[in-house]
Amino acid sequence: MDDIDRFLALSAGRTVTADRLAAAVRLRGSLRAFRDEVEQTLPALVPRAAGRWRSIAADRYIERLDELQSQFTEVNAALGAAEVQLDERIRRMRADLDALDEVEPRWATG
């Protein structure tokens, strides 16, 4: 990060600080715990289509249960995507912070 980038980041409120990184890491933990809970609970959350009835209504019910399971798959995928996004944000923040740490001594020495 050169000095101009640092100035732009400051003016846009995008300054990477150790506190912001710590907050991101903490939220990453919360997101991970949330994803674990959802993944572990979802499989048993709704009934499985057992084919106990034989009728058009029963077939439709099984279809709708399958649709619900598909929507659960979407939730899992969305959670995975959110985790990837947050991981990437944290990786970039760490890189920015490392770069800042390298720049700071140069500024300090003038």
Add this chain to the structure above:
Amino acid sequence: MGDGLTISGGGETAVATDALFVDAARLGAAVGVIDGWVSIAATLASELDAAGLDRGGGGWADPAPTEAVRRVEQALLRCGDAADDLRGALIASAERYGWAERWIDGLWKAGGGLLAGAVGAHLFSPHGVGLAVGLGVNVAARSLFGPTPLDRWVASQRGLLSDPAFVRVVRAAADSFDELVAGARGVPGYGAFGRLVGAPESASVLLGFTALLGAKVLVDGPVSVTRVTPGDGAPAGHPAAAPIRTADAPTGLADLADRVPSGEGPQIRIERYGQPDDPRWMVYISGTVETSLVAGEQPFDHSSNVFGLADDSWIDELRTAGAESGAGERAVRHAMAEAGVAPGDPVMPVGHSGGGIIAAKLAADTELNVVGAVNLGGPIVSAPMREGVPVLSIEHDEDIVPAVGGSGHPSDERLTVSRSVLDVGRVYETALPAHELVRYRETAALVDDSEEDRLLAFRELVGFTGGGTGVVTEWKAIRDVSSSTGAR
């Protein structure tokens, strides 16, 4: 035949299999869980936003975790809506099923009344007289030559007795005796009149007539009970020969059904649990042992059953002729008193067939502290219920016995579990295979396996004994048929 249980009553108008109710309950619980997740996702998104984690370089490839978590929230909202819709659809289908059942029952009842009235109107016509003469000749021929061709034909149609359609006919016919009489007497408009009078009212009037006429049928008398001495007939050393018999507390419906006496021997079994100053009682009541309508020594007979059925109607309180209640019910009350059951002690009666009628009567008694009752195949659909005292009634689709109580009336307290128990096309040895206690025991075991909320709640109710070991007593009841008592 199948393992599917159909549940109706219990304060709900929906009728469906226990599996459907279980699925609906699970979907309802899922909606609650998903709602909680939506809140978590919303909080996470807010915190991510507050931390400014979407404010990177601003490029299109910049990571945006806040937006991503908001997409999770949206996906969860769609899931919650879908689960709630599906739950609503299940409940709606159960409601429609319940409505259709009631509508069909109403048609059967109305049709039965009209048909009975029409048959009654032709009772004294040449056709009716011819039929009566033919049946009389058949009876005479049977006494002289043994079973007649008509008898053999009727015997060959035994499967009809277990046909669910025939069960509906019996249910409609049970409510239509009065229409038959009204039709025979030429009373106009018997269809509308008949809808006000059901099987209990008919039974009560019948008892009044037989008592006034001095007929030998349907006349009841006093009963006495004797405690069966433990160990009677058991070989030395056998557990049954112990001076005091004990039993582990029942844990479910299967345990209850297994302990109901069957056949000859003691008709009543009583178990005492709890502490001496806080006793809790289980009362198990046998079904009908003697099928005669003429009262004999066996009080668990059809005379007692008809009295039990008639008791269900307010009209019966006006009847001054004949006994006040069935011998079986009086025998059970005697046995309970002898065993030490006090008015405030918690009690749960369980009965098969006629014993189910008695269990329902005890449940409705405000002078007893009945916590719940179980009926296995008894006609209790017309029995008065006591608010706050749940009655679980198991009735097989092919069993005509519960149907002889007629259409009855709905009750918030009575939860009915039905099941088809016979194989289509199979010939059974007995006349009423669907009524046998052994099959009700099988269904009771399936009730224990069910996760349906109301069945779970009733199973928990069985735990009122507090668990542990109880003392068992068995009681044999005998009706006094001496001429001095008036019973014949």
